Amino acid sequence: MLVADDEAMVRAGVRAILARDPGIEVVAEAPDGHEAVKAARVHRPAVALLDIQMPLLDGIAAAAQIHRELPGTAVIMLTTFGEDDFIAHALQAGASGFLLKADDPRELLSGVHAVAAGGAYLSPKVAARVIAGLRTGRLTNGTPLHHSLERLTEREHTVLSLLGSGLSNAEIAARLHLVEGTVKAHVSAILSKLAVRNRVEAAIVAWEAGLVGPS
DSSP, X not given: OEEEOSOHHHHHHHHHHHTTOTTXXXXXXXXXXXXHHHHHHHHOOSEEEEESSOSSXXXXXXXXXXXXXXXTSEEEEEESOOOHHHHHHHHHTTOSEEEETTSOHHHHXXXXXXXXXXXXXXXXXXXXXXXXXXXXXXXXXXXXXXXXXXXXXXXXXXXXXXXXXXXXXXXXXXXXXXXXXXXXXXXXXXXXXXTOSSHHHHXXXXXXXXXXXOO
16 A cells, blocks of 8 residues: 655554554555655555645645546545545545545554455544435535436446445445345446445435435
8 A cells, every 4th residue: 555644654654553554555655646646646646545635736626637537446545634524625636535634543454454455444433424424415415316217227226335335345245145246247337326426425415415425
């Protein structure tokens, strides 16, 4: 994976946390968004962990570029900020996860594994803000997101609800007794029919439409 933060001490701390997990390998570091995009192009990591506020190119702009050029690289935003605007912009940039630096280190490991497996991950604090934002319309500009759910098949409804619960393609496949390729096809169809960019936005649709319980 790729770790990008303009503070060397933060990068060292993140690497130390990730080193606890033998299933995670850091292949590159970057001190700014511009270098993060360059490193992602070279190494094509499964996951890119980006700080939001970085020089030259901020993390959100870098996330959008990586998402556009390297769809096989999932992006997690890591920041000290939890304001709704940052969350909304990160999701719009195609981020698959959002963590706060104040989160428990275990959240970082969980988030990396979740997005690497094709899932989405919001730390509990961020998820709470997203749900609150949906209730007030701050994250959707007051526009209902479930208007196109009628275009989904019954199976796609089921997949969307499981996706909204944070399950990866493999976990959904196991739950529904399907092959993973079939689930991937369902997810692609869901994203297209809902006109959303990624799994996180689809999950937000599921939450807003009441397909996912409060837990």
